[in-house]
Amino acid sequence: MSDREIDQQLVERVQRGDKQAFGLLVSKYQRKLVRLLSRMIRDPAEVEDVAQEAFIKAYRALPNFRGESAFYTWLYRIGVNTAKNHLVSQGRRAPTSTEIEAEEAEQYESGELLRDNDTPERLMQTRQIGETVNAAMQALPEELRTAIVLREIEGLSYEEIASLMDCPIGTVRSRIFRAREAIAERLRPMLDVAPDKRW
Amino acid sequence: MMNERLSEWVDGELERDEGERAARAVLEQGASRETCELYWLIGDVMRGHAAASPDLGARVMAALEAEPTVLAPRPKKHQAAKTGAFDRWLPAAAAVAGVAVAAWMSFSLIVPAAPGGQEAPLAATIAARPAAAVAPEAAPTPVALSGDQAYYMAHQASAMGAPMVGVAQYIRTVGDEQAGNR
Numbered sequence: 001m002s003d004r005e006i007d008q009q010l011v012e013r014v015q016r017g018d019k020q021a022f023g024l025l026v027s028k029y030q031r032k033l034v035r036l037l038s039r040m041i042r043d044p045a046e047v048e049d050v051a052q053e054a055f056i057k058a059y060r061a062l063p064n065f066r067g068e069s070a071f072y073t074w075l076y077r078i079g080v081n082t083a084k085n086h087l088v089s090q091g092r093r094a095p096t097s098t099e100i101e102a103e104e105a106e107q108y109e110s111g112e113l114l115r116d117n118d119t120p121e122r123l124m125q126t127r128q129i130g131e132t133v134n135a136a137m138q139a140l141p142e143e144l145r146t147a148i149v150l151r152e153i154e155g156l157s158y159e160e161i162a163s164l165m166d167c168p169i170g171t172v173r174s175r176i177f178r179a180r181e182a183i184a185e186r187l188r189p190m191l192d193v194a195p196d197k198r199w
Numbered sequence: 200m201m202n203e204r205l206s207e208w209v210d211g212e213l214e215r216d217e218g219e220r221a222a223r224a225v226l227e228q229g230a231s232r233e234t235c236e237l238y239w240l241i242g243d244v245m246r247g248h249a250a251a252s253p254d255l256g257a258r259v260m261a262a263l264e265a266e267p268t269v270l271a272p273r274p275k276k277h278q279a280a281k282t283g284a285f286d287r288w289l290p291a292a293a294a295v296a297g298v299a300v301a302a303w304m305s306f307s308l309i310v311p312a313a314p315g316g317q318e319a320p321l322a323a324t325i326a327a328r329p330a331a332a333v334a335p336e337a338a339p340t341p342v343a344l345s346g347d348q349a350y351y352m353a354h355q356a357s358a359m360g361a362p363m364v365g366v367a368q369y370i371r372t373v374g375d376e377q378a379g380n381r
Contacts, residue, residue: 001218003211009222017268019260020226026256027236031248034255048255055259056266063269133244151210152245158212177206184237191237 007071014062022062026055029072033079040083044122054082132190136183147172148179202234209238 001009007028013021033054037047058078065074137145143165150161158176162169207213208221224231 001211001213001215005215006208006211006218006222009218013222013226014269017270018226019263019268021222022263023256023260024225024232024235026259028239030255030259031240031243035248048258051255052259052262056262059263059266059269129240129244133241137245148245152242158210173203173207173212176210177203180206180238180241181202183241184234187237187241191240 004070008067011062011065011067011071014059015065022059025071029075030055032072033075036076036079037083040080041086046086050083050086051079053086054079057082128190129187132186133183136186140179140182144175144179144182147175148183151176205231205235206238209235209242 007025010021010025014025030051033051034047037050037054038044041047041050054075058075061078065071137148140148146165147161150156150164151158156164158169158172161172161176165172204213204217204221205225208218208225213221225235226232
């Protein structure tokens with residue numbers, strides 16, 4: 001069952017009236033969508049308003065979603081259109097997709113992943129989480145670190161990782177899980193907040 | 200739900216039925232959902248996605264509370280699967296009944312009605328017919344046509360609107376014959 005199939009499974013639940021399943025899709029894609037929108041809109045508060053609007057538009061349009069494209073591709077299009085409409089309504093010019101891609105490439109090349117237009121509080125929170133994850137990664141045994149990097153950054157399947165690391169697939173499964181749990185262990189105290197304030 | 204299973208589900212590495220179970224657990228158990236959200240956060244942070252506002256998800260869900268629940272129309276194939284033997288044989292029975300009615304109507308036209316308004320059975324009617332009646336019918340006796348009738352017959356081919364060629368001519372001829380007989 002691929003990542004796309006998981007999304008489709010959640011989408012079908014939403015289409016049968018399960019709002020909580022949509023909440024899960026929001027949790028999964030909120031950071032990706034915010035990152036996309038912050039390349040079009042500078043003000044972080046506006047970015048969040050547009051992200052919220054895009055999610056609500058997606059929810060309303062979901063009965064017509066038939067899974068011809070991946071859920072995120074569909075959500076991405078809704079996000080971009082919502083951001084463009086927002087900029088036009090504000091009397092600002094919407095960036096073209098080429099501009100977005102150029103900025104994305106630049107961002108990756110310079111390694112500058114944190115935006116400098118966030119609020120100081122948000123920047124600090126983001127930095128703290130980033131540093132915690134990095135510290136936890138450094139503390140991982142080599143084989144766990146390699147397994148989680150190959151999965152999360154390179155996007156390889158368990159089978160591909162098993163082939164690369166020359167070990168059984170069950171070992172890959174276990175290594176990725178142990179790596180995640182080690183990182184999560186350090187993050188939990190930081191994120192120990194009320195359920196409505198979950199990340 | 201064991202967190203190792205959730206880790207596999209997040210990576211899309213579970214089989215379909217196991218994936219269904221994991222999705223149910225994540226939706227129904229707060230702890231499983233929290234773990235799952237944490238795994239997504241770890242992945243996003245590793246890929247360099249800045250953590251979004253912690254209350255964005257809550258804001259979206261609060262806004263959705265005011266929204267009517269979306270429901271997509273169900274595909275009709277589920278209904279087809281539920282049909283019983285009666286529904287499966289109904290079209291065939293209707294076809295047979297149609298053929299039977301057509302055959303009965305054809306026989307009704309062929310077999311003459313019995314005297315007194317009662318219809319005789321087909322076999323009895325055939326047996327009762329005299330040999331002369333069964334013999335090939337003689338050619339119709341020519342009927343003298345009046346002036347108008349002769350004109351209509353001669354110009355029948357020019358008449359508009361006849362849906363079947365020759366039918367109107369035949370009906371007219373038969374009608375004229377019967378008129379002549381009377």
